[in-house]
Amino acid sequence: MDSSNASLHHLSFFELSTNFVSEKFIWPKEENHNANQEEDLDEPIVDLEGFFNGEDDEARQTAELVRSACLSHGLFQVINHGVDLELIKLVHDHVKHFFKLPIHEKMRVGRSTDHSFWGYSFAHADRFSLKLPWKETISCCFHESGPDDPQAAHVFFKSAFGQEFEHIGWIFEEYCKAMKRLSLGIIDILGMSLGVDESHLKEYFQEGSSIMRCNFYPPCQEPGLALGTGPHCDPTALTILHQDQVGGLQVFADHKWKSVRPRHDALVVSLGDTFALTNGVYKSCGHRAVVNKWKERVSLVFFLCPREDKIIVPPENLVSSEKGREYPDFTWSEFLGFTQKHYRVDLATLQNFTKWLISHQTT
Numbered sequence: 001m002d003s004s005n006a007s008l009h010h011l012s013f014f015e016l017s018t019n020f021v022s023e024k025f026i027w028p029k030e031e032n033h034n035a036n037q038e039e040d041l042d043e044p045i046v047d048l049e050g051f052f053n054g055e056d057d058e059a060r061q062t063a064e065l066v067r068s069a070c071l072s073h074g075l076f077q078v079i080n081h082g083v084d085l086e087l088i089k090l091v092h093d094h095v096k097h098f099f100k101l102p103i104h105e106k107m108r109v110g111r112s113t114d115h116s117f118w119g120y121s122f123a124h125a126d127r128f129s130l131k132l133p134w135k136e137t138i139s140c141c142f143h144e145s146g147p148d149d150p151q152a153a154h155v156f157f158k159s160a161f162g163q164e165f166e167h168i169g170w171i172f173e174e175y176c177k178a179m180k181r182l183s184l185g186i187i188d189i190l191g192m193s194l195g196v197d198e199s200h201l202k203e204y205f206q207e208g209s210s211i212m213r214c215n216f217y218p219p220c221q222e223p224g225l226a227l228g229t230g231p232h233c234d235p236t237a238l239t240i241l242h243q244d245q246v247g248g249l250q251v252f253a254d255h256k257w258k259s260v261r262p263r264h265d266a267l268v269v270s271l272g273d274t275f276a277l278t279n280g281v282y283k284s285c286g287h288r289a290v291v292n293k294w295k296e297r298v299s300l301v302f303f304l305c306p307r308e309d310k311i312i313v314p315p316e317n318l319v320s321s322e323k324g325r326e327y328p329d330f331t332w333s334e335f336l337g338f339t340q341k342h343y344r345v346d347l348a349t350l351q352n353f354t355k356w357l358i359s360h361q362t363t
Contacts, residue, residue, distance in 0.1 A: 021225045025123070025132050031231050031288075032224070033257075041251050041258035044069050045266065049080035051189060059192065066186075067193035073253040074271040074285035075260065078186070081267050083178045088242055088300070091175050091214075094168050095298055099136055099216040111139065128344065134226040134291045136216045140169075142176035143209040176212050179302035183210075183238050186269055187304075194278060196315045204277065205237065208307040208332070215299045217248065220291040228289035228297070232345045234272035235335055238304040239285075241268040246297040252286035252347070273350040274306060274335060279314035280326035286347045308333040327354050328361070 044065040050058020069076040098106070103122075111119035118140055123132040187205060191198040217228040228248055243249055249260040249268065260268060270285035289299075306312065311329050319325060327350070338353045339345050 021222045027227045063193040070282040074283040077266040095214040139213040183304040204306040211303040213301045217297040223291045228291045231288045233284035236272040236303040237274040239270045240302045243299045277312045279318040306332040
């Protein structure tokens, strides 16, 4: 990372460490309203044990719960998901250790514009100058690879920090493997809930890369001014999140923001914009993260992405003469490029991408 970007990160870190919120971290009231409201989202808690055991009745009930949530607001929680809770705790411990490092240490893996999904970012200040999120992140890509792949997480951490940090990368990779297995199982459930052949949906994701992002939200003395993450829908297809017990995730449902209650044994699953391959039948989950005046917060986020060159086409049974195509054909590579080069994600990313794509195709 060049010296100007490094200086920007150091300046931002100083501002975040003080007792005031500078202008670049302030969000307009229409995006930060009711940040401290107390109403909880009534999302289903889906027990996956029967589904994974091959019990047909349990699988059907699971699919119905998921369908109800996805028609409404696009989010549910899963328990008995098969991911080792000790592994989740281990990742949390290592993530907290990383974010406690001095800023100059973290900047050794500072994210660059050439590799925007690899490395450390302070408040996305490498991309934006206003409405900065009150957080730090560390991100890496994941795809099934050999032990010496230069893109593997353990290689990334070892090359940046030395041998003593290689094990963090190995733990990240184990976590991502578990998340990928779980996400493909959830894709099966989503297909069942839509009456779609599971192979139609699964073929989009089996060979695709995924993104892991760990978020650290420091305490904020003026939580009514800042946001940990602004209102948006994820551009990816499926998000699996584990939040600590502090809480802060909110979903826009029934025309208001509602909080998602933390559960240490549960993983939060939400739909992103690329699940537009349902032809708009299911909702992308509009969400944000609020900050806490007294407590820091950590969340682990796994984003399932389609293969980059795969054309997003809805199954035939979700298109009819009454309900035509909601969106034109597009690839994940096109949509990803739009969000990285032309547009900051918000609650209307897919709609604006559609307009942009059609105008460029016409041109």
